[in-house]
Amino acid sequence: MTLAALTxxxxxxxxxxxxLATVPWDTVLARARGTTVTWRxxxxxxxINAYVDQWVAPRLRQRFGVTLEAVEGQGPEIENQLQxxxxxxxxxxADLIWINGETFHxxxxxxxxxxxxxxxxxxxxxxxxxxxxxxRDFEQDPAGYExxxxxxxxxxxxxxxxxxxxxxxxxxxxxxxxxHPGRFTHDQSFTGVTFLxxxxxxxxxxxxxxxxxxDERTYLEGSARVWEWLEGVRPALWRGGAAYPGGVAELHRxxxxxxxxxxxxxxxxxxxxxxxxxxxxxxxxxxxxxxGTLANAHYLGIPTNAPNPAGAMVAADFLLSPEAQLEKARPxxxxxxxxxxxxxxxxxxxxxxxxxARDPRALPRDSLRKYARPEVVPEYHERIAADWRxxxxxxxx
Amino acid sequence: xxxxxxxxxxxxxxxxxxxxYSLAAATGLAGYGAGGFTLDRVERVLGEAAVWESFLWxxxxxxxxxxxxxxxxxxxxxGFRGSSALDRTARALAVLPLPVPHLIAAxxxxxxxxxxxxxxxxxxxxxxxxxPADMPALVxxxxxxxxxxMLGWKEFPFLALVxxxxxxxxxxxxxxxxxxxxxxxxxxxxxITWPVLWRGLAPAAVAVFAFAAGSYEAAALLxxxxxxxxxxxxxxxxxxxxxxRRGDAFVLTLLAxxxxxxxxxxxxxxxHRVERLDR
Numbered sequence: 001m002t003l004a005a006l007t008x009x010x011x012x013x014x015x016x017x018x019x020l021a022t023v024p025w026d027t028v029l030a031r032a033r034g035t036t037v038t039w040r041x042x043x044x045x046x047x048i049n050a051y052v053d054q055w056v057a058p059r060l061r062q063r064f065g066v067t068l069e070a071v072e073g074q075g076p077e078i079e080n081q082l083q084x085x086x087x088x089x090x091x092x093x094a095d096l097i098w099i100n101g102e103t104f105h106x107x108x109x110x111x112x113x114x115x116x117x118x119x120x121x122x123x124x125x126x127x128x129x130x131x132x133x134x135x136r137d138f139e140q141d142p143a144g145y146e147x148x149x150x151x152x153x154x155x156x157x158x159x160x161x162x163x164x165x166x167x168x169x170x171x172x173x174x175x176x177x178x179x180h181p182g183r184f185t186h187d188q189s190f191t192g193v194t195f196l197x198x199x200x201x202x203x204x205x206x207x208x209x210x211x212x213x214x215d216e217r218t219y220l221e222g223s224a225r226v227w228e229w230l231e232g233v234r235p236a237l238w239r240g241g242a243a244y245p246g247g248v249a250e251l252h253r254x255x256x257x258x259x260x261x262x263x264x265x266x267x268x269x270x271x272x273x274x275x276x277x278x279x280x281x282x283x284x285x286x287x288x289x290x291x292g293t294l295a296n297a298h299y300l301g302i303p304t305n306a307p308n309p310a311g312a313m314v315a316a317d318f319l320l321s322p323e324a325q326l327e328k329a330r331p332x333x334x335x336x337x338x339x340x341x342x343x344x345x346x347x348x349x350x351x352x353x354x355x356x357a358r359d360p361r362a363l364p365r366d367s368l369r370k371y372a373r374p375e376v377v378p379e380y381h382e383r384i385a386a387d388w389r390x391x392x393x394x395x396x397x
Numbered sequence: 398x399x400x401x402x403x404x405x406x407x408x409x410x411x412x413x414x415x416x417x418y419s420l421a422a423a424t425g426l427a428g429y430g431a432g433g434f435t436l437d438r439v440e441r442v443l444g445e446a447a448v449w450e451s452f453l454w455x456x457x458x459x460x461x462x463x464x465x466x467x468x469x470x471x472x473x474x475x476g477f478r479g480s481s482a483l484d485r486t487a488r489a490l491a492v493l494p495l496p497v498p499h500l501i502a503a504x505x506x507x508x509x510x511x512x513x514x515x516x517x518x519x520x521x522x523x524x525x526x527x528x529p530a531d532m533p534a535l536v537x538x539x540x541x542x543x544x545x546x547m548l549g550w551k552e553f554p555f556l557a558l559v560x561x562x563x564x565x566x567x568x569x570x571x572x573x574x575x576x577x578x579x580x581x582x583x584x585x586x587x588x589i590t591w592p593v594l595w596r597g598l599a600p601a602a603v604a605v606f607a608f609a610a611g612s613y614e615a616a617a618l619l620x621x622x623x624x625x626x627x628x629x630x631x632x633x634x635x636x637x638x639x640x641x642r643r644g645d646a647f648v649l650t651l652l653a654x655x656x657x658x659x660x661x662x663x664x665x666x667x668x669h670r671v672e673r674l675d676r
Contacts, residue, residue: 075636077636079640080636083429109640110429193638239534239537242623243534243537243538243621246629250618257511257529258528258529259511259513378638382638385637386637393622393623394447
């Protein structure tokens with residue numbers, strides 16, 4: 001009875017997310033003026049927070065009369081919250097959410113994303129829609145239900161003074177691990193699973209073999225090679241492969257404290273930003289494995305129950321503008337990859353992107369492009385995560 | 398009494414809502430993919446060996462931490478019960494860590510006990526260790542030593558505070574009477590101090606056990622990846638990449654609730670039995 005009462009108390013009229021596809025842009029701007037946009041996003045990086053709170057927010061207020069309020073929440077938390085709000089029939093608590101891959105997949109599956117709206121943003125004309133990384137989100141068509149915001153690529157991180165000649169491929173890494181027992185591990189969460197997925201593609205003949213939807217046989221063959229590879233190096237992993245750090249933050253700590261010689265990141269530029277912040281040693285560098293490393297784009301979505309979808313669209317459009325994308329790409333700000341195609345930009349902006357100062361510690365753009373591999377359907381991620389937990393992490397007793 | 402009833406309802410309502418939702422989500426009546434009542438999920442989760450390993454590991458860890466904190470609290474209460482300056486200072490020092498948040502305590506434990514932590518560095522500078530790997534694993538270790546020590550340390554001041562007040566309010570008069578009747582120090586401890594202490598401490602110890610078994614942050618930072626601490630396993634399922642597995646977390650929540658309820662019932666039963674024997 002209590003539950004029923006709560007549910008009733010939360011019931012509100014349907015939020016105005018229905019007509020996003022058709023309303024004229026001027027009407028969107030007019031509706032947005034004077035409103036507040038609540039943006040649920042990962043708040044774990046001070047550099048990103050500073051860009052959002054100190055650069056984006058004041059400009060949104062000045063130019064569009066939109067107040068931006070960024071709040072904490074990522075991936076599964078966002079999904080669970082929207083699911084519970086949906087069950088309670090409640091008006092949403094977020095207008096804009098920062099998502100990609102599995103989160104997009106799960107939210108679409110549960111029909112919790114509003115759209116299509118992304119193609120309507122005036123700045124969408126500049127998007128690099130030819131890029132396989134941006135056009136498809138884990139092989140899914142965004143279909144206007146999310147708007148691209150930035151691109152990242154997976155990289156290993158090492159200390160160039162401690163490890164002057166690091167391994168450059170999975171095979172070299174295997175031999176390195178065996179020669180340096182106890183000095184390598186990966187975490188149990190998203191980044192670690194991405195490392196395993198990449199290993200699966202590399203051992204299984206390239207990511208192309210895994211494209212085109214989930215295939216049980218392809219998965220079983222590919223994952224069998226991963227388990228074999230892991231069993232081969234397990235005794236030489238940190239703690240003999242009996243324990244793994246919970247998340248990548250713990251892995252960073254082990255790296256910084258000299259317990260292991262590598263950490264990793266699904267952001268090719270994290271080595272540079274963490275050195276700047278003084279978190280990583282000055283000689284920390286990122287490296288790309290020659291087998292190819294996964295790259296993906298991250299996006300912005302609007303929940304179906306968003307109280308202020310017009311404000312969210314205005315914010316998403318500003319975040320997609322050449323000006324905001326350029327600022328975000330500066331190495332001293334965030335160094336997030338742009339989703340805009342220089343060839344589509346007005347000459348003035350294209351020149352500024354070309355002239356972006358490169359941090360000498362950062363990975364060269366050519367190498368990033370050369371080794372980038374797209375993500376495939378999220379089922380591979382789900383399966384390898386579940387099977388790694390059951391087969392490798394949990395040892396037979 | 399009426400006011401007390403309202404207060405109790407106020408406290409109990411959120412719990413009742415949580416339990417109701419967990420029951421519904423565990424049995425296919427709520428959550429993603431809910432399609433009508435079924436016990437499939439409950440059977441599948443409770444049929445996993447990994448779940449029971451996690452459960453037993455958590456019970457053992459919480460019990461040992463409670464035992465250590467309880468024993469230390471009894472020792473402190475009995476050892477420093479006088480009114481001398483030393484006793485009063487010792488009692489004040491014992492409760493000093495009380496306001497330290499658990500997250501800070503757990504982080505500190507990592508910094509002190511980790512293989513690259515303070516202890517390891519002291520040992521290395523003294524020449525006892527060649528590198529971090531030589532330090533015995535006290536964090537993420539299968540025995541849960543780091544977690545037990547941290548929880549024991551963190552719960553000790555709470556139990557000590559209870560023990561001090563139990564002895565001060567209930568012990569002294571009875572002991573004086575016993576002494577005047579000719580009881581020796583050992584007899585006084587066995588027949589008066591100890592029974593008074595444990596009965597006063599037991600409810601607090603049950604609370605400590607339930608808290609230690611359910612606390613997430615300490616386990617997330619200090620517990621091994623295999624077996625997993627129950628709260629860590631619960632959150633892992635709740636955030637599983639596969640939406641269909643997230644409901645597992647509600648079965649695990651109910652399991653944790655059963656554990657805490659079991660501890661309370663066991664305490665009630667023991668107290669009843671002992672009181673009957675006393676009469």
